[in-house]
Amino acid sequence: MAENETLALEIRHVTKRFPGVLANDDVNFDLRRGEIHALLGENGAGKTTLMNIVYGLYSPDEGEFLINGKKVEIKGPHDAINYGIGMVHQHFMLVPVFTVTENMILGSEVTSGPSLDLNRARREIIELSEAHGLDVDPDALVEDIPVGVQQRVEILKALYRKARVLVLDEPTAVLTPQEAEDLFQVMHQLTDKGVSIIFITHKLKEVLNVADRITVMRRGRVVGHTTPKESTQSDLASMMVGRDVILQVEKGAAKPRNVVLEIAGLTVEDERSIASVKDVSLQVRSGEVLGIAGVQGNGQTELVEALTGLRAARGEVQLDGQKLPFENPRFGTEHGLAHIPEDRHKHGLVLPYSLADNLVLCTYYQKPFASNLQRNDRAVDRNAVELIERFDVRSPSQYVTAGTLSGGNQQKVIVARELSRPISLLVANQPTRGLDVGSIEYIHNEIISMRDLGVAVLLVSAELDEIMALSDRIAVMYRGEIVTVVDAGQATREKLGLWMAGLHPGNA
Amino acid sequence: MQSSIIGSSAFLRFLKRWGVNLGIGLVVLVTIIWGYIVNDKVTVAVLASTVRQATPLVLGALCGLMGERAGVINIGIEGQMLLSAFIGFLFNVWTGNLLIAVFAAAMTGALLGLFLAFMSVSLRMDQIIGGTVINILALGLTGYFYQAGLVTQGKLQPIALGSLAEIPLIGPVLFNNPPITYTAIVLVLVVHYVLFHTRWGLRTRAVGEHPRAADTLGVNVYLMRYANVIIGGAIAGLAGAFLTLEAVGSFERAMTNGRGFVALAVMIFGRYTPLGAWGAALLFGLASAIQTQLQFFGTFNIPHQFIGMLPYLLTIIVLAGFVGRTHIPAADGEPYEKE
Ligand SMILES: Nc1ncnc2c1ncn2[C@@H]1O[C@H](COP(=O)(O)OP(=O)(O)OP(=O)(O)O)[C@@H](O)[C@H]1O
Ligand SMILES: [Mg+2]
Numbered sequence: 042m043a044e045n046e047t048l049a050l051e052i053r054h055v056t057k058r059f060p061g062v063l064a065n066d067d068v069n070f071d072l073r074r075g076e077i078h079a080l081l082g083e084n085g086a087g088k089t090t091l092m093n094i095v096y097g098l099y100s101p102d103e104g105e106f107l108i109n110g111k112k113v114e115i116k117g118p119h120d121a122i123n124y125g126i127g128m129v130h131q132h133f134m135l136v137p138v139f140t141v142t143e144n145m146i147l148g149s150e151v152t153s154g155p156s157l158d159l160n161r162a163r164r165e166i167i168e169l170s171e172a173h174g175l176d177v178d179p180d181a182l183v184e185d186i187p188v189g190v191q192q193r194v195e196i197l198k199a200l201y202r203k204a205r206v207l208v209l210d211e212p213t214a215v216l217t218p219q220e221a222e223d224l225f226q227v228m229h230q231l232t233d234k235g236v237s238i239i240f241i242t243h244k245l246k247e248v249l250n251v252a253d254r255i256t257v258m259r260r261g262r263v264v265g266h267t268t269p270k271e272s273t274q275s276d277l278a279s280m281m282v283g284r285d286v287i288l289q290v291e292k293g294a295a296k297p298r299n300v301v302l303e304i305a306g307l308t309v310e311d312e313r314s315i316a317s318v319k320d321v322s323l324q325v326r327s328g329e330v331l332g333i334a335g336v337q338g339n340g341q342t343e344l345v346e347a348l349t350g351l352r353a354a355r356g357e358v359q360l361d362g363q364k365l366p367f368e369n370p371r372f373g374t375e376h377g378l379a380h381i382p383e384d385r386h387k388h389g390l391v392l393p394y395s396l397a398d399n400l401v402l403c404t405y406y407q408k409p410f411a412s413n414l415q416r417n418d419r420a421v422d423r424n425a426v427e428l429i430e431r432f433d434v435r436s437p438s439q440y441v442t443a444g445t446l447s448g449g450n451q452q453k454v455i456v457a458r459e460l461s462r463p464i465s466l467l468v469a470n471q472p473t474r475g476l477d478v479g480s481i482e483y484i485h486n487e488i489i490s491m492r493d494l495g496v497a498v499l500l501v502s503a504e505l506d507e508i509m510a511l512s513d514r515i516a517v518m519y520r521g522e523i524v525t526v527v528d529a530g531q532a533t534r535e536k537l538g539l540w541m542a543g544l545h546p547g548n549a
Numbered sequence: 550m551q552s553s554i555i556g557s558s559a560f561l562r563f564l565k566r567w568g569v570n571l572g573i574g575l576v577v578l579v580t581i582i583w584g585y586i587v588n589d590k591v592t593v594a595v596l597a598s599t600v601r602q603a604t605p606l607v608l609g610a611l612c613g614l615m616g617e618r619a620g621v622i623n624i625g626i627e628g629q630m631l632l633s634a635f636i637g638f639l640f641n642v643w644t645g646n647l648l649i650a651v652f653a654a655a656m657t658g659a660l661l662g663l664f665l666a667f668m669s670v671s672l673r674m675d676q677i678i679g680g681t682v683i684n685i686l687a688l689g690l691t692g693y694f695y696q697a698g699l700v701t702q703g704k705l706q707p708i709a710l711g712s713l714a715e716i717p718l719i720g721p722v723l724f725n726n727p728p729i730t731y732t733a734i735v736l737v738l739v740v741h742y743v744l745f746h747t748r749w750g751l752r753t754r755a756v757g758e759h760p761r762a763a764d765t766l767g768v769n770v771y772l773m774r775y776a777n778v779i780i781g782g783a784i785a786g787l788a789g790a791f792l793t794l795e796a797v798g799s800f801e802r803a804m805t806n807g808r809g810f811v812a813l814a815v816m817i818f819g820r821y822t823p824l825g826a827w828g829a830a831l832l833f834g835l836a837s838a839i840q841t842q843l844q845f846f847g848t849f850n851i852p853h854q855f856i857g858m859l860p861y862l863l864t865i866i867v868l869a870g871f872v873g874r875t876h877i878p879a880a881d882g883e884p885y886e887k888e
Contacts, residue, residue, distance in 0.1 A: 059888075096765070098764070098765065098887075098888075099888055117767065118764060118765050118766065118767045119767030122766070122767055128765070130765065134759070134761060134762035134765045134766075135759070135762060136754075136755050136758045136759045136762055136763075137758070137759070137879070138758055138876065138879075139754075139755070139758070143751060144762075146751070147751060147752065147755050147762075147763065147766050147768065148752070148763070148766030148767045148768050149766070149767075150748040150751060152747075152748055155747050155748075156746050156747060157746055157747060157748060157751060198766075
């Protein structure tokens, strides 16, 4: 019993400054043994920074840590691992060309003599994955497995190192709802075994469902504590953002006009010539939002990449009556196509570039950002200042590199760039992934006002709530095909769920 | 049914990955056998020369791939070889002890490796510039301090490995070589083992692919990069020693003659693996050996300058054709910053 009284982890008076940012300001946080403690906060509040400090990746300017009531020094990840701290990072820390086994043992290798003992490691991994119901193939290459499985690898990595404190930084941002449910089960199993979990997320529903206690941060400081019993989603939202947030999108009826995007017989094949998009035909009209619902991995990514010129495809696509060539992204950007990509690091930003440069990635060669061969720095700057203000990007200045921004703020930079150009079609893939409720509210409103200005919007999202909140019509995608297209008014969660599982509307 | 499909697709993948190498290997093998039947003396001479010509190339490639596997591009191999060749030569002149001379050459390479690591890991300088600094430095230093007329005290001699050396064709080619050539072959195997079968190798590759991931698991990124670049430097130093202490026995200005750059092509052609690099080095060595033979015979009416271009032509073809097709370590050339 006495053991249960001690805290698994206690963070005292942690302060961390980055150039121009006070990322953590005298933060206190405690974690009880066997609890799930949710850490909430708007984008850039300092959650990831705090966890990186606990994990020894950043050194704090001030502050101390207690583990099981004893004061400890954490000088690097090595110390953190030794003290039983494990972390699943917001952006996964896996070597893509390594196998699952190699990723698991890196840094804690099992050897026989001088050689790696991969066979023993493989056995240990299989045992561990069976013990926790986290199914992985130890011999698969990480680059070949879906994100949901990659996440299992990350959790297993921590457990393999005997973690007693597990930090999960936005683990559900990249998961399907089903995968998220599975994750929560695993989390509860772990806490039953005495593991303590710090759970970071922007999804308030999840917090209310799984957390034992909740701590909220804003602008580097802890602004409150609560429990799921004492609070509602809107309480949490206003605690995070510091004002009331309207969680429901307010929008009038759509007034669809001419067809902007006409897709006819689009087929996309992958490297092994397996079709991931099969003969898809769709229309999106000016002034409407067409949502594509579907479990991740049913061809949505490939569809979007084909439309935005990132992937080869067959079929006919017309943008505003003009044929849209494949594998030519610039044609799209020059003819009014905006793209919010799914993977912000891969397709959205140049991380080592400044914010100002990232904000003109599609237009840097056009007026007013360039005249003839010369770049106009003043215009690039002015553009950046204006967009940072308008889209509330939390950043010390427009000159810092995109890589130093918090995940959510990186997303805002992309949205700002894409929505600030004159456009006729917006292709948005998971546009609010990793954003806090305040920013989601803002971006949802932006999308709707784009719609009302006559932009055609193609929205892809794994969040059924997001699809239902924004769409005027909903297309359901399953195994590369469009199962059905319905008016948003006729769609219920239940029906969509069935269709997404492959049931044909006629039978449902 | 199922398994035959999987089997054939695995075979296809194998062909796709190794087909080119297999093809080249087959052609070379057939040529050698044919050559041996037609004229055994010349064939043995060409092959023995191939192995020796390959030595500095494979050593240079090992240096390059150790660095790049850890995420540090080293284009200063040429300079490392050149200065090591010079220092090894000087030590041979002063001490008359070839062992000390070889050791001095290796240390010179290692020191230049330390310098490169300092520039690229600690100062986070552009690694291409860092390598260029080393090349220019070596060229300048050796050019300035070289005096004509220094007399050496002999060079490393071939050691016949007992009855192994008696085997026809293989014996004189593989088992009657001077020590650095043997060392190169051993190092190929050692580096292969270390890189792919030990903890050190796993960490090295992790640091070259995703240093942050390695860091989060407690791997010391800076240490791994320093160590690999320094050890690689020592190996490049051996390549320098090969030139002055084993092959020629004296020093000439700029005597590396681009071998450090050819070594980079060898590394890429060998897909950043030691065994692959060895095969590639042998191919380049063969090109040089044939080139020398052709110049001897003067059978064809081709100006010898054109024949001399052969190895470099091969380099250009390899670099143009293979750079885009091999997997380059993802963090190659990128300095790592902790915060
Ligand atoms: N390496 C860094 N260099 C400079 N500034 C940084 C660095 N890392 C974070 N910051 C800044 O610190 C602040 C807090 O960032 P942090 O990543 O902790 O936010 P977060 O709460 O995790 O947000 P999100 O929900 O968007 O992930 C941000 O303003 C960010 O720009
Ligand atoms: Mg974060």
